[in-house]
Amino acid sequence: MPEVFIDGKRFEYEGEQRLLQFILDNGMEIPFFCYHPSMSAPANCRQCMVKIGQPKKDRETGEFELDENGERKIVWFPKLQTACNTMIADGMVVLTQETDELVERAQKDTLEFILANHPLDCPICDQAGECPLQIQTYKYGPEGSRFEVKKVHKPKRVQLGPRVILDAERCINCTRCVRFTDEISKSHQLTIMQRGDKNYPVTAPGREFDDAYSLNTVDICPVGALTSADFRFKARVWEMNQTPSIDISNGKGCNIDLWTRDNLILRITPRYNEAVNDHWMPDIGREAYKLFNENRVQRPAQKLDDEQINSSWNNAFETLAEKIESTDKKEILFIGSPHASVEENYSLMTLANLLGAKTPVFTTNIIEGYGDGFLLDDDQAPNTNGCRLLGLEEKDAKSLKKEVKSAKLIVLLNDNLIDREVLEAGDLNDKFVAVFATNRTETSKVANILIPVTTAAEHAASYVNVDKRIQRTFPAKETKYTDRRLDIEMSEGRLDRYGTSFDNWVTEDNKVDCIPFWNFVSQLGERLGLKIELRNGREILDEISNKIPAFSGVSYEEMDVQSGISLGGKKETVKS
Amino acid sequence: MSSADWKNYKPVLIPEIKDLHKIDVYEKNGGYEALKQVLTDKKKFDGPKSVIDEVKAANIRGRGGAGFNAGLKWSFMPPADGGPRYLACNGDESEPGTFKDRKIFEYNPHIFIEGALIAAYAMQITSIYVYIRGEYIDYVKMMEKAVQDAYDKGYIGKDILGSGFNVEFHVTYGAGAYICGEETSMLESIEGKRGYPRVKPPFPAQKGLWGRPTTINNIETLSCVPLVIKNGASWFSEIGAKNHPGPILYGISGHVNRPGVYELPSGVPVHDLINEVAGGMRNGKKLKAIIPGGSSTPVLRADQLEGVSMDSDSLREAGSMLGTAGLVVMDEDTDMVDVLWRIAHFYHHESCGQCTPCRDGTGWLEKILLKIKNGDGEVKDLDLLLDITTQMEGRTICALADAAAWPVRHTITRFRDEFEARCKKSVHAMA
Numbered sequence A: 001m002p003e004v005f006i007d008g009k010r011f012e013y014e015g016e017q018r019l020l021q022f023i024l025d026n027g028m029e030i031p032f033f034c035y036h037p038s039m040s041a042p043a044n045c046r047q048c049m050v051k052i053g054q055p056k057k058d059r060e061t062g063e064f065e066l067d068e069n070g071e072r073k074i075v076w077f078p079k080l081q082t083a084c085n086t087m088i089a090d091g092m093v094v095l096t097q098e099t100d101e102l103v104e105r106a107q108k109d110t111l112e113f114i115l116a117n118h119p120l121d122c123p124i125c126d127q128a129g130e131c132p133l134q135i136q137t138y139k140y141g142p143e144g145s146r147f148e149v150k151k152v153h154k155p156k157r158v159q160l161g162p163r164v165i166l167d168a169e170r171c172i173n174c175t176r177c178v179r180f181t182d183e184i185s186k187s188h189q190l191t192i193m194q195r196g197d198k199n200y201p202v203t204a205p206g207r208e209f210d211d212a213y214s215l216n217t218v219d220i221c222p223v224g225a226l227t228s229a230d231f232r233f234k235a236r237v238w239e240m241n242q243t244p245s246i247d248i249s250n251g252k253g254c255n256i257d258l259w260t261r262d263n264l265i266l267r268i269t270p271r272y273n274e275a276v277n278d279h280w281m282p283d284i285g286r287e288a289y290k291l292f293n294e295n296r297v298q299r300p301a302q303k304l305d306d307e308q309i310n311s312s313w314n315n316a317f318e319t320l321a322e323k324i325e326s327t328d329k330k331e332i333l334f335i336g337s338p339h340a341s342v343e344e345n346y347s348l349m350t351l352a353n354l355l356g357a358k359t360p361v362f363t364t365n366i367i368e369g370y371g372d373g374f375l376l377d378d379d380q381a382p383n384t385n386g387c388r389l390l391g392l393e394e395k396d397a398k399s400l401k402k403e404v405k406s407a408k409l410i411v412l413l414n415d416n417l418i419d420r421e422v423l424e425a426g427d428l429n430d431k432f433v434a435v436f437a438t439n440r441t442e443t444s445k446v447a448n449i450l451i452p453v454t455t456a457a458e459h460a461a462s463y464v465n466v467d468k469r470i471q472r473t474f475p476a477k478e479t480k481y482t483d484r485r486l487d488i489e490m491s492e493g494r495l496d497r498y499g500t501s502f503d504n505w506v507t508e509d510n511k512v513d514c515i516p517f518w519n520f521v522s523q524l525g526e527r528l529g530l531k532i533e534l535r536n537g538r539e540i541l542d543e544i545s546n547k548i549p550a551f552s553g554v555s556y557e558e559m560d561v562q563s564g565i566s567l568g569g570k571k572e573t574v575k576s
Numbered sequence B: 001m002s003s004a005d006w007k008n009y010k011p012v013l014i015p016e017i018k019d020l021h022k023i024d025v026y027e028k029n030g031g032y033e034a035l036k037q038v039l040t041d042k043k044k045f046d047g048p049k050s051v052i053d054e055v056k057a058a059n060i061r062g063r064g065g066a067g068f069n070a071g072l073k074w075s076f077m078p079p080a081d082g083g084p085r086y087l088a089c090n091g092d093e094s095e096p097g098t099f100k101d102r103k104i105f106e107y108n109p110h111i112f113i114e115g116a117l118i119a120a121y122a123m124q125i126t127s128i129y130v131y132i133r134g135e136y137i138d139y140v141k142m143m144e145k146a147v148q149d150a151y152d153k154g155y156i157g158k159d160i161l162g163s164g165f166n167v168e169f170h171v172t173y174g175a176g177a178y179i180c181g182e183e184t185s186m187l188e189s190i191e192g193k194r195g196y197p198r199v200k201p202p203f204p205a206q207k208g209l210w211g212r213p214t215t216i217n218n219i220e221t222l223s224c225v226p227l228v229i230k231n232g233a234s235w236f237s238e239i240g241a242k243n244h245p246g247p248i249l250y251g252i253s254g255h256v257n258r259p260g261v262y263e264l265p266s267g268v269p270v271h272d273l274i275n276e277v278a279g280g281m282r283n284g285k286k287l288k289a290i291i292p293g294g295s296s297t298p299v300l301r302a303d304q305l306e307g308v309s310m311d312s313d314s315l316r317e318a319g320s321m322l323g324t325a326g327l328v329v330m331d332e333d334t335d336m337v338d339v340l341w342r343i344a345h346f347y348h349h350e351s352c353g354q355c356t357p358c359r360d361g362t363g364w365l366e367k368i369l370l371k372i373k374n375g376d377g378e379v380k381d382l383d384l385l386l387d388i389t390t391q392m393e394g395r396t397i398c399a400l401a402d403a404a405a406w407p408v409r410h411t412i413t414r415f416r417d418e419f420e421a422r423c424k425k426s427v428h429a430m431a
Ligand SMILES: Cc1cc2nc3c(=O)[nH]c(=O)nc-3n(C[C@H](O)[C@H](O)[C@H](O)COP(=O)(O)O)c2cc1C
Pocket: B061, B062, B063, B064, B065, B066, B067, B068, B070, B090, B091, B092, B093, B094, B095, B178, B179, B180, B181, B182, B183, B184, B216, B217, B218, B219, B221, B222, B398, B399, B400, B403
């Protein structure tokens, strides 16, 4: 197998590989800015300098030439090379900053140049704390500054587009943002203007940077030059907790991180998953963070004289139980939801089965032509395939209306059927409607009983995306019902991880009064004398995996190891 | 013809023939004969490779500044595969002190066109682009006309002179950026993109214009080609300096009586160029320094010029380079701090801004030099300047950073006293 020597250590490699990526993949480090693993390597920042040589081969025999000590003779490149655009070659010898003084010096020199015109904005810069320039300066940069002349001034607070703001002085001209619009989102909306130290990215005159993926440039900008119009100045990164999750605003199921402080989700960023979304996500998925904080259903409500008024948990619980008991089971319609998780839909199904009611139905939320062939799919729901694989009955709007007509009691799991015009409020006029909802909507308004349930940010649960990949969430914030100390799915707080007291878990603020749907179902089952034990997402999925062949072999452990599991074959053709 | 015999030299690139820029006049004076020979005289030239061999043997060293053997460069083109291949002719001519290609555009455009056509044939090229600096808009128009005339006469186009050889010829121009003279930046610009130099490898011969094999040559380089074809490689290689033969368009500027472009053999002694060709120093002043080949080549003090001639070996020994043979002459009244600041200003203004060391280094150099020029500098700034040049050299995508660093390094080292004298006196007591 071909080999390469890095700082005296031998590595084997296969195929075509960029030296910088190879070094990073093998747990070593080289400072860099412009390189991004998913884009072309322009080698413009000149930060990843290393020393490179190739062994000398005898032209005739093809053998390596050896020196008097029996070591291979190395021919060094006369100049230092950038690791990012160097392809590894067999026998290559590489010296990094760890072993070569000139390399160390060159990296420091480049950082000195970058910092020369960089404003001292760190104390007020959103990027501080997660800034590659800051981090690499600490590690590899010069101490102090020899730059005693005037810095270049450029426009600050430029609204590049509706969601992205540019501070041109902070830009280090790595062209990552420009390459993103050229190579990834293909909107070609950005270019660098001017020359030399006057460089900065702009849109064409009169145009906006309104790319549906524009906020990815904020993520990949290695400095605080591009910031999110929505998030900027809201929180320092070290005040927030980062919890892995799944984008539930679209069927694609982009892998994301939820950033929490004081039980509020403050921003959403993409999380790398090569099989789903690489490093990217659409802007619209980031806006979904508001759904976790705003307009939530807080504590149960019951309708009295056409008006919903708050009720106690006990009262709501007892009313619903009595209603179920007193209704002919053939006249109960359970409606599942592609917007709810596998575990929630399964819980609904279990309840329906044990009661002897009909299998729950669901209606897809697909907007034909909405998808862009990249990370936005026609399917607006995160779990359409989950409902299908569980065996819920898929109904179009017309047949759902028919089902509704012949039912007396309707139990609806988190789906805004009225808002998305599948049903009309009038369809439900003479029915008793129990709605389990996360947010207040037109649909929640018609509920005779309204029960608040947890969102994807508050429970561990799984979702099957349009490509039939099952992926799961973690609770990112506490509710009034959960106790972090008792919930093994809760991610670590900063206090756990870093021993800092900037911890989002320590506050009682902003906890929503809601309950995981399966817990409600369990209690209801007990009250109704049914044998239901649904304790948490992990156990429910184990049960599903044992009972339903489509899910066999699936578990939280396995999903965590593989970043999600494909449940068979190709993407189901989307039909509405 | 030896360099010493330059007085008897008769210009061949821009000979004194009235209206030579007109295609009829050019033809009457033997124009397009070389192209005919190459395409149709099978006894003399047996296919493209024989043309490359002849040009290689002539040792035409690139007149764009780097001095690379043109024929050798042509031989790097991969074998033709039926797809498009390009010749990009560099007429961007923007290095301060360099103003020679314009003479060819103005007085003898067809010698360049003919040379480009021969090069195209030799490398089996399908399209030629000539890229002219935007400020030369008049020459752009003249070139467009000359190319059209050559099309009309059947020297460009399909089945040229019945040989079966086809080639297109496009005239393009820049928009005022020096960096677009750097060859790969020029390719980007021709493609209609922002003029950022490309990272090499891949080299243009592998992936040039639109990702296809491309060769880049300077206008003057290509203009030498018809001469080599007509008169033979040995005729050419015997003109002037042995290692850098052929006619050279010397662009002489600065404090001389007759600045201008002069065609002479390579290797003319510097003193002859100043004192005889350019009519001597203006106002009888004494010579202080020269920049021999465009602003990036290291400055030489008058006392370093004894016996030095304008060829690559001699100038290297003296501590500089031939570059574009754009000779800048400076008299005793010249303020070297001013000169260096002005050069640094140019490179700062022209850095494309891709590479960190160049983008931020060129500006830093200029700003310190301005400070020194204004009398606010300190001696430690001189050492800082030298440090900065070390941090820039050899660490960037293209050679602009080197071109910016060299003059600073060499001017400060060679005129250190003058720079120190401009610095503030130390405020620290000497022990
Ligand atoms: C910053 C920079 C500017 C350049 N400008 C020019 C130019 O204006 N004209 C030119 O012929 N070559 C220029 N060159 C050199 C070209 O890159 C290239 O070497 C040359 O055109 C090759 O032609 P030749 O081999 O015939 O000399 C420049 C190089 C650099 C690094």
